[in-house]
Amino acid sequence: MHAIATTDLTKRYGDVLALDGVSLSIEAGTTYGLLGTNGAGKSTLFKLLVGHLTPDSGTVTVGGQDVTEAGHELREVVGYVPEHAGFPAALTGREVLGYHARLRGVPKAERPDRVAAALGTVGLDDAADRRVGGYSNGMNRRLALASALLDRPRLLLLDEPTAGLDPLGVAEFHRILDRLREESDLTVVITTHVLAEVEALCEDVAVLHDGDLLFDGAVDDLQELGDDDLEAGFGSLVAEAGGSRGETLEVDR
Numbered sequence: 700m701h702a703i704a705t706t707d708l709t710k711r712y713g714d715v716l717a718l719d720g721v722s723l724s725i726e727a728g729t730t731y732g733l734l735g736t737n738g739a740g741k742s743t744l745f746k747l748l749v750g751h752l753t754p755d756s757g758t759v760t761v762g763g764q765d766v767t768e769a770g771h772e773l774r775e776v777v778g779y780v781p782e783h784a785g786f787p788a789a790l791t792g793r794e795v796l797g798y799h800a801r802l803r804g805v806p807k808a809e810r811p812d813r814v815a816a817a818l819g820t821v822g823l824d825d826a827a828d829r830r831v832g833g834y835s836n837g838m839n840r841r842l843a844l845a846s847a848l849l850d851r852p853r854l855l856l857l858d859e860p861t862a863g864l865d866p867l868g869v870a871e872f873h874r875i876l877d878r879l880r881e882e883s884d885l886t887v888v889i890t891t892h893v894l895a896e897v898e899a900l901c902e903d904v905a906v907l908h909d910g911d912l913l914f915d916g917a918v919d920d921l922q923e924l925g926d927d928d929l930e931a932g933f934g935s936l937v938a939e940a941g942g943s944r945g946e947t948l949e950v951d952r
């Protein structure tokens with residue numbers, strides 16, 4: 700079953716064609732990587748998937764439901780962790796999640812348990828009653844993930860969740876994701892510039908470049924394109940599409 704399917708999805712910002720007729724599908728229960736050069740259209744695709752933007756043309760379905768026609772019920776299916784999530788510095792982690800739970804319509808009696816469970820899942824139990832202003836970058840990212848988990852989603856969209864984290868923070872985040880996937884039939888879509896992250900986490904991958912979908916398939920097949928080297932496979936696609944060597948080098952290993 701497809702957790703996500705897009706057909707000919709197109710989105711412009713004025714003169715900028717951010718997505719140009721993108722058709723892809725993501726199998727339920729898999730972890731799918733969205734790779735691309737800067738400005739490729741990855742965040743735009745995510746915003747279309749959660750209904751924060753509407754397409755100029757094409758369709759996007761999540762869990763079989765057309766996103767442009769879906770209402771609040773989509774929130775119970777999709778947990779979205781944006782690239783830049785900011786929280787009020789004066790609140791504690793528990794207070795932030797309590798507030799988010801209220802905004803999302805979680806019944807009052809259920810909020811304390813749901814908040815505690817989400818904090819536990821991301822390893823923030825001990826820091827739950829500390830002010831968020833004192834949290835590290837990694838803790839902030841984990842709090843953003845906890846917020847997305849409040850609705851117990853079946854689909855998790857993570858926009859560059861480990862960008863800027865030190866290696867220990869990255870490893871911790873990956874461990875949490877691994878645990879989540881073991882415990883439930885979660886579909887995870889993750890945008891990243893880090894090829895090692897795709898190798899570590901994903902079964903399937905898409906490559907976006909300048910709004911065009913250059914590849915949608917198994918990570919192994921992309922690797923195969925580069926003679927067993929993922930970076931070479933990615934680089935060859937971008938080069939073929941007219942990208943400069945400088946653009947390919949923006950992808951971190």
Ligand SMILES: Nc1ncnc2c1ncn2[C@@H]1O[C@H](COP(=O)(O)OP(=O)(O)OP(=O)(O)O)[C@@H](O)[C@H]1O
Nearest residue numbers: 712715716717735736737738739740741742743744
């Ligand atoms: N609100 C906006 N107004 C105008 N142009 C925008 C807007 N948001 C994005 N763009 C442009 O659309 C294109 C796609 O942007 P998007 O943020 O989706 O790419 P991305 O792949 O997420 O990039 P990055 O890896 O740098 O975060 C870029 O050229 C970007 O400059």
